Amino acid sequence: MWRDRVCPCFWFGNGNRHDGEASEERNPVLLVSGMGGSILHSKKKEDKWLGFDTRVWVRILLADLEFKNKLWSLFNPSTGLTESLDDDAEVVVPDDDYGLYAIDILDPSWFVKLIRLKEVYHFHDMIDMLMGIGYKKGTTLFGYGYDFRQSNRADKLLEGLRSKLETAYKASGGRKVDIISHSMGGLLVSCFLSLHQDVFSKYVRKWICIACPFQGAPGCINDSLLTGLQFIEGFESYFFVSRWTMHQLLIECPSIYEMMANPEFEWAKQPEIEVWQKHSIDEDVSVNLETYGPLESIHLFEAALRNNELNYQGQTIALPFNLSILKWAAETRRIINDVDLPSEVEFYNIYGTSLDTPFNVCYGSEAYPIEDLSEICHTLPQYSFVDGDGTVPTESARADGFKAVERAGVAAGHRQLLCDSTVFQLIQKWLGVEQVSYSKRGRTSRVMDFS
DSSP, rough: OSOOOOOOOOOOOOOOOOOOHHHHOOEEEEEEEEEEEEETEEEEGGGTTTTOOEEEEETTTHHHHHHHHHOOOOEETTTEEEEEEEETTEEOOOGGGGGGGSSSSSOOHHHHHHTTTTTBBBHHHHHHHHHHTTOOOOTEEEEEOOOOSTTTOOOOHHHHHHHHHHHHHHHHHHHEEEEEEEHHHHHHHHHHHOHHHHHHHHHHEEEEESSTTTOOOHHHHHHHHHOOOOOOSGGGGSSSSHHHHHHHHHOOOOOTTTOOTTSOOOOOOOOOOEEEEEEETTTTTEEEEEOOTTHHHHHHHHHTTTTEEEETEEEEOOOOOOOHHHHHHHHHHHHHHHHHOOOTTTTEEEEEEEEEEEEEEEESSSSSSOOOOOGGGGGEEEEEEEEEEEEEBHHHOOOOOOOOSOOOOOOOOGGGGGHHHHHHHHHHHHHHHOOOOOOOOSEEOOOOOOO
């Protein structure tokens, strides 16, 4: 989820580290990443323990080539997992630095650090902020990165989260954990809470959720399924994964389908896909604006993607809209809709505001209509926008369905929320630690919905 541009702000504190004693008196914090927010490595299966790892996400140099070879996948409905086309390799998430390495700088190469390419600086500033107020890696500060191609209710992902919670709980001497999740990470935590409420109650004290698409991210997800996603814009995009290469991955990602618009949610205005379509009957030609709501869009996806295919190492593989994944995602949506927060757990919600956020997407125009729906996949859309963080509409991010202690709207972009000074001040207040004064303020925020 990356529609907003570069994160321009840095954390400015007093530059001091608190001592270990102060850290050990605190409840541990676990940072949970979102879609695309974890480093992924590929390694040969036969060399599981000693083999050489290749970073396949994120990387700037040779990005498209390594991505196609190692990350392109097909969904296996019998396991609920999307499995890489490279049968000899497996995708793993590095667990270095207590899980923080994988969610810190997504391309930690010397070149990226030299030019400080902020698009791939993920939790980096927040980690620095937390350490600056006394949190200590491995004792009170941990990270959880995961294979974001997979479903948010995949057993492997949920077991990994449970293990991280238990590790943080024990390392801090039996103190309950404060979770800070970003974007799709909030859906992962929701699935864990819904399916393992007893474990959640045992280990979790507070949950601070940032920019979560609780009811979906209609504009971005619809367009991602039809035409793909560009992670980095501008000149740097030529060194990165192409929009079409990303599209061919997302078609087989359950996590993407799980962020489609929730059809049961009472939207202020239902999200739609619009198509200017040309119809020819004998010699009569007409051009009509067709509209598709969340349920009707399924038929559009099927028609538009019916001829979609990829070429992998000389093989042509059909890649239509995947109804098996859609069925799987519908069950995930039911699990998320049924989630109930334990009364002893405090919930806080930060959502982005003040940015134009894609909501409806329109393909073609009255002057240049779409004749065959498969043309949509090679057409850049026009968006209609609503308020949000550039990726997730405010309406969706606010609709958590929980009894929140506090909700706060912050005028910042989807990734920028991870390095925004106003967000950092809120987190410090909610964690109950001494707030650090900032020499550089973030943009004005709106704090609301106190309970």
